[in-house]
Amino acid sequence: MDRGTESDNSDSKKSNSFTLADSGEFVKAFELFDPGKKTSNASSEIGQRFELAKPDSKETNTPFNLDEFFGPRSGATDADRKLEEQPALTPFNIDEFFGPKAGSGTAADSHPKETEKAREVEEATPKAGSQDRLTDTVNSIKDIPAIHEQMVVVTTPYKESTTGTLRIYDRNTDGTWVDSGERIAVNVGRNGLSWSVDNGDLLDSEKVNGRRKVEGDGTGPIGLFTIEGGFGLKNSNAIESQLADHGAVPGDTMPYRQIVPGSQWVSTAENYNQWIDDGNHNYAVRENLHSIARSGPYEYGLVLGYNGADMFDGRTASNYPPGHAQYKGGSAIFGHVWKGPGVPTAGCTAMSRENMLHVMATLQRSQNPLWLQIPESELSKLESMRFQSRS
Numbered sequence: 001m002d003r004g005t006e007s008d009n010s011d012s013k014k015s016n017s018f019t020l021a022d023s024g025e026f027v028k029a030f031e032l033f034d035p036g037k038k039t040s041n042a043s044s045e046i047g048q049r050f051e052l053a054k055p056d057s058k059e060t061n062t063p064f065n066l067d068e069f070f071g072p073r074s075g076a077t078d079a080d081r082k083l084e085e086q087p088a089l090t091p092f093n094i095d096e097f098f099g100p101k102a103g104s105g106t107a108a109d110s111h112p113k114e115t116e117k118a119r120e121v122e123e124a125t126p127k128a129g130s131q132d133r134l135t136d137t138v139n140s141i142k143d144i145p146a147i148h149e150q151m152v153v154v155t156t157p158y159k160e161s162t163t164g165t166l167r168i169y170d171r172n173t174d175g176t177w178v179d180s181g182e183r184i185a186v187n188v189g190r191n192g193l194s195w196s197v198d199n200g201d202l203l204d205s206e207k208v209n210g211r212r213k214v215e216g217d218g219t220g221p222i223g224l225f226t227i228e229g230g231f232g233l234k235n236s237n238a239i240e241s242q243l244a245d246h247g248a249v250p251g252d253t254m255p256y257r258q259i260v261p262g263s264q265w266v267s268t269a270e271n272y273n274q275w276i277d278d279g280n281h282n283y284a285v286r287e288n289l290h291s292i293a294r295s296g297p298y299e300y301g302l303v304l305g306y307n308g309a310d311m312f313d314g315r316t317a318s319n320y321p322p323g324h325a326q327y328k329g330g331s332a333i334f335g336h337v338w339k340g341p342g343v344p345t346a347g348c349t350a351m352s353r354e355n356m357l358h359v360m361a362t363l364q365r366s367q368n369p370l371w372l373q374i375p376e377s378e379l380s381k382l383e384s385m386r387f388q389s390r391s
Contacts, residue, residue: 134167134376137374137382138177139177140382140384141224141382141385141386142384142385143386145387148367148369149171149368149369150169150170150171150363150364150368150369151168151177151369151370151371151372152168152169152335152370153374154166154167154186154349155167155373156188156375157377158375159192159193159210159211159222159375159377159378160192161193162188162189162190162191162192162342164188165183166182166185166186166349166359167180167183168180168362185355187338187343187345187351188220188344188345188347188348189220189346189347190218190344191218192219192375193374193375194212194213194221195212195222196223196225197212197214197330201221202224202387203386203388204388205381213347214328214329214330215328217330217347219347220348221333221347222373222374222378223373224387225304225373226370227254227302227303227305227370227371228255228302228303228304228305229303230303231256231258231259231289231302231303232256232258232259232298233259233294233299236256239256242357243357246357246361248361248362252364252366253364254302254360259293262279262280263275263289263290263293264277264278264282264283264286264288265286265331265332266283266285267285267286267331268283272331273307273331275289275303297336297337297338300336300337300360301335301336302336302359302360304333304371306333307333333347333348334348335350335351335356335359336350336356337351337352337356338351349373
């Protein structure tokens with residue numbers, strides 16, 4: 001309750017007050033007032049008046065002497081008594097009156113003042129089931145084949161958000177998806193997320209209204225994709241050993257391809273969304289994978305099926321044919337190491353180096369993992385979509 005808004009309506013807390021009528025020589029009368037009693041038109045009296053007996057006119061009125069009545073205090077002087085007549089003043093303490101302000105290091109700091117107005121967004125009200133809206137929505141996707149037993153789920157608050165959270169789901173024997181409880185901070189495209197075009201998306205999302213991803217728009221794709229495999233600077237034996245140190249199941253890690261000098265991700269019309277190792281030819285539209293890996297972001301990464309081409313010589317994790325890489329639909333969509341917390345990407349999903357290694361170690365080829373990206377504000381559009389396998 002706000003300070004100063006309390007009111008007391010209890011009759012039991014009413015108090016009476018009285019006024020003394022002083023003639024200057026002695027108290028002649030006093031009136032007792034009841035604040036709760038209303039005056040009537042018939043009488044102006046609002047209380048009871050008590051007359052005091054007049055003293056004999058011959059008696060001498062003398063001032064009341066405290067020391068004579070109670071006896072003098074030991075060592076009391078006139079100066080002391082004079083000081084006693086003055087009420088003691090104490091400094092006004094604003095913290096005691098209003099409570100400590102935020103930032104003072106007191107208990108009030110545990111309730112910081114909100115500084116941002118909450119944005120309007122679809123309320124994530126859980127349905128019957130897991131009591132978690134995201135988990136229920138994941139489980140509402142129909143017809144996901146039983147061979148898929150792991151799913152990476154990346155969410156952002158809104159389509160325009162550039163940061164989000166990565167979760168890993170496991171599938172029970174009854175087919176339900178269960179949140180492992182991990183929460184990994186990620187960065188996404190500098191312009192957020194957009195609905196996928198037909199670049200390996202495994203959802204029947206063609207009828208969804210909303211912006212669609214195109215090459216160079218600075219967004220990542222919304223949709224459900226296979227995870228084709230991993231990549232990095234280390235050779236296969238070295239990465240296998242490193243992932244084992246991070247808890248990987250020996251012999252069950254994702255397909256892996258080493259980045260070497262001359263590795264390029266090409267996005268020309270003739271070779272759209274292709275990984276080509278060719279140090280003798282620099283394509284007009286390309287990413288220099290080796291250079292980017294040496295600077296950090298592509299030191300470790302995962303290739304998403306959104307790219308639609310076969311980067312692992314037929315050793316894809318999904319066993320599906322490569323998706324159709326629609327020209328200008330967006331290329332080089334990866335999970336990779338970030339440049340720093342909160343630093344957006346050109347369209348990939350990035351995380352810390354340690355978290356990237358952890359995700360790569362957690363994913364198992366035998367589980368045929370999937371990768372889902374969706375803003376929380378778009379969850380209702382995802383509900384009850386159907387899985388459509390590539391053929």
